[in-house]
Amino acid sequence: MMTIKDIAGLAGVTPMTVSNVLRNRGRVGELTRQRVMEVVEAHGYRPNLTARALVERRAPTLALMLGCITNPFYPEFTLQANNAARRHGRFLLVCNTDYEPDSGTRFMADVAGSLSDGILVANTGELRVEELKAIQASGTPVVVSVWEFPDEPPEGIPCVAFDSRKAGRIATEHLLELGHTRIGALVASAKKGIHGGRYQGYCDAMRAAKVKHVLADAHFGEDSYQGGYDAAIALLTTRPDLTALFVSNDLPALGVLNAAASLGRSVPGDLSVVSITNIELTGQSRPALTTVSIPTAEMAEASVDLLIRLIGQPGAHVPMVMTSDPVLIRRASTAPLQASPAPSRSR
Amino acid sequence: MMTIKDIAGLAGVTPMTVSNVLRNRGRVGELTRQRVMEVVEAHGYRPNLTARALVERRAPTLALMLGCITNPFYPEFTLQANNAARRHGRFLLVCNTDYEPDSGTRFMADVAGSLSDGILVANTGELRVEELKAIQASGTPVVVSVWEFPDEPPEGIPCVAFDSRKAGRIATEHLLELGHTRIGALVASAKKGIHGGRYQGYCDAMRAAKVKHVLADAHFGEDSYQGGYDAAIALLTTRPDLTALFVSNDLPALGVLNAAASLGRSVPGDLSVVSITNIELTGQSRPALTTVSIPTAEMAEASVDLLIRLIGQPGAHVPMVMTSDPVLIRRASTAPLQASPAPSRSR
Structure with a gap:
């Protein structure tokens, strides 16, 4: 299989230039761009995401730490976060902690800065803030989402909250x-x-x-x-x-x-x-x-957007992101108080 | 951050030897092992999974293609597949196709052989067998799971089926x-x-x-x-x-x-x-x-095990894996036919 280095060699440019051309970014002259694309097309080259990540000194996925994927809140949150990640050209690595903080710790130690260059933590009430800060300090941004206490944001960790x-x-x-x-x-x-x-x-x-x-x-x-x-x-x-x-x-x-x-x-x-x-x-x-x-979907999207922004601007100061107000959804399980209690029916 | 090359240089061995020591595999002499571990411990080295994957010429995750994570069957399947992947020291990349075969195609083109070195497809009735065979031919094993037709396995693709x-x-x-x-x-x-x-x-x-x-x-x-x-x-x-x-x-x-x-x-x-x-x-x-x-859990585990085996032995011939028989779970929604139909009750 061709590597990005092979393409770079044939086009007479650096691997970084090839990467910039393929991702439509950086300053690359039009002639250089054309030469690179000719080589890419002539060899049917498809970028190796793992190699590309190393060349660009970044990891190829975002990690989502969640309690348990079978709790129906999480698939709904995951679906939206996944779609947001895809819009940024990223993949989401779902890390199921089984509500065990130790399991979350192990996951993060394994993926931070290597497989994942950003970590999204869906808050389950078991946050180890010092641990998250250490990961952040090592250069991998962390965002806490579904934060329930906007009056008391987790100190030093960007978060996306609701009221x-x-x-x-x-x-x-x-x-x-x-x-x-x-x-x-x-x-x-x-x-x-x-x-x-x-x-x-x-x-x-x-x-x-x-x-x-x-x-x-x-x-x-x-x-x-x-x-x-x-x-x-x-x-x-x-x-x-x-x-x-x-x-x-x-x-x-x-x-x-x-x-x-x-x-x-x-x-x-x-x-x-x-x-x-x-x-x-x-x-x-x-x-x-x-x-x-x-606002589940809004929180998922805002969290991924924030994480991507922090990856692009390490060390940026980000205040808490507050999402839309909760809204009453009236369905059939509530009704006006009856004057006298209805007789209890057995089924 | 130390790289595996730095460790290798300090220990006077190749990066592959460092990798073998850290993963407890390959033939490495006891003295070499000790020397490597001394350097690793002295420098608090944590392996970079992305770099390790490149050194070992493999991608760091298994991809799971599924229809939609909010259909409650999939979180249950994903949880079991995830646990099985973790037992093999792997991470699962969840690819949500939204039941769109084109979306599945794009996912697989992006991850096969780069981010993922094995692809697990949870069958949704929209299989493009020729496409899966092309991925397989390019060196990335594919396993189809939750296959419903053991009498007609997908030709040329290993599968895990139930009756x-x-x-x-x-x-x-x-x-x-x-x-x-x-x-x-x-x-x-x-x-x-x-x-x-x-x-x-x-x-x-x-x-x-x-x-x-x-x-x-x-x-x-x-x-x-x-x-x-x-x-x-x-x-x-x-x-x-x-x-x-x-x-x-x-x-x-x-x-x-x-x-x-x-x-x-x-x-x-x-x-x-x-x-x-x-x-x-x-x-x-x-x-x-x-x-x-x-047998959802059994299918998820058998599929991951099979995928790992195929990654280790590319080209191995694998017959279809058949899982346990289905079992009746009697609960409260079925009852003997009543002699005359019960009067219909409005609520």
């Missing part, structure tokens, strides 16, 4: 406007964990509406379908008087819908359920889930 | 054993398309049970949630006498469950529904979906 607290407030205000006051909160993390901002938004809305809420109305647990199912069974068994539930994430909220059916509670007749994110599945559940949409 | 026809038969036999005879088929492809084997299995079982079935009982359409929803509405409206549905894939079957509810048909009381694949979501629907499990 999770506002999302929690919008979801809860929707329930309050429907007349609900006995609103439980199912939070899919610890109180100060990754969904802490969303829970604060719930508290903000309850406080603003002067509705008393006590910690007994809240449950803190796991961010999974089964976690939501179990939490709803537990909370609704001890607090059957709740008429609505704020759930901090869609996947557990889908479990909540199923738990309500198991308990003979009709949604939305006996119980309203609202959540946050707007993954595709929320339009497919029965009833379809009312949720607050966060 | 889709048997899966269709098992699903339909389950309905027959429950006493159903008016069994419709919702096929999420054209009749001779990717789910053609699954449909043949349905026909086999109907024929063996001497149950008459006519083409009017079948609907051929799209492999999506909405495709299943629309097809079920259409078929059950024209054929309300059907008491059971065979659906060729889980994602459309989840749409079928929702369509049944929209039509006031209770599942499984008025209508039994069975499908094929066993994606995680089938355990989370209400009712949980009875399905025939195909």
Whole structure:
């Protein structure tokens, strides 16, 4: 197979010039460009991306660190990040950490600066900021995305954030406007964990509406379908008087819908359920889930764009990128509070 | 940053020897090994994967071509393929073709032999065999996975297959054993398309049970949630006498469950529904979906193992790899035929 060096030798230029011609960049005279292209075409040369990356002193991919690709949020985020990377002529290397920070560490040590010249970290609440800073200091830009706490950006690491607290407030205000006051909160993390901002938004809305809420109305647990199912069974068994539930994430909220059916509670007749994110599945559940949409596609694109910019301008100072406000998506899982509770139906 | 050449120079060996030592392979004398490791440790050297790949004349990743990462089958397949690749010390480059064969072609042209030294194609029914053979002939092994037609393997391309026809038969036999005879088929492809084997299995079982079935009982359409929803509405409206549905894939079957509810048909009381694949979501629907499990994890692992073997032994003759038989997973969407149809309930 021809290498870029062979082409350069035949055209009487440096490999860097060949690379510049093939990528339409740098200053190359028109005659030189033509000579290079004649050699390239005469030999049917296709650039070796690995070699090209070495010649250009850069690695050929962007790495995306994520929790687990089977959690349906991540494929949606990955698809958008992938499309954005392709628009920049880059490939995305998907690194599945299984929510293990050690696994993320190993991945990054393996790819940073060699296979990948930029690292995009989808925040899972397990950030090791010092580690990311060390990678950044070694010359490989790092961007943290899906950051939930715009008031407290990770120090020294560029991030792309959304207003999770506002999302929690919008979801809860929707329930309050429907007349609900006995609103439980199912939070899919610890109180100060990754969904802490969303829970604060719930508290903000309850406080603003002067509705008393006590910690007994809240449950803190796991961010999974089964976690939501179990939490709803537990909370609704001890607090059957709740008429609505704020759930901090869609996947557990889908479990909540199923738990309500198991308990003979009709949604939305006996119980309203609202959540946050707007993954595709929320339009497919029965009833379809009312949720607050966060700007997943926008965050993925903005993160890749930012990473590409940092690769081109190492050391550039980048303030946090803030994305669009969350938006309520009204579907069929929420309804006005009924004057007297509907009779509970078993199925 | 130290390069492998610097290490080689300091240790007085070739870069290939350094590479062999770091990868624990090749024949290297114990004294040489010790000398290399002393230099490596003294300089805190971490191998540059891109450079290493060039030294070893191989590309650093395996490419996985798939239809769309947001179709929930693919994340499950990708997770297993990724874990298998990691066990071989490799990274998986996920190439999302959006079900566009042209997009697959462009991806493969970009990565084959440069960024990736092996290509794994998750079959989506849009294979361009001649193209795959050309890539193979240029020295980059190709493996087709999730192959549905073990009787007709793609000529000249190694593949990892499962018995889709048997899966269709098992699903339909389950309905027959429950006493159903008016069994419709919702096929999420054209009749001779990717789910053609699954449909043949349905026909086999109907024929063996001497149950008459006519083409009017079948609907051929799209492999999506909405495709299943629309097809079920259409078929059950024209054929309300059907008491059971065979659906060729889980994602459309989840749409079928929702369509049944929209039509006031209770599942499984008025209508039994069975499908094929066993994606995680089938355990989370209400009712949980009875399905025939195909060996997704086994196929992903076998495919990566085969690809690695072909990379090590270019030109090795590999017969088709056949994976375990499909298995019925009984859940809540199927029930014995009722003596007289249950009254239809609207919700």
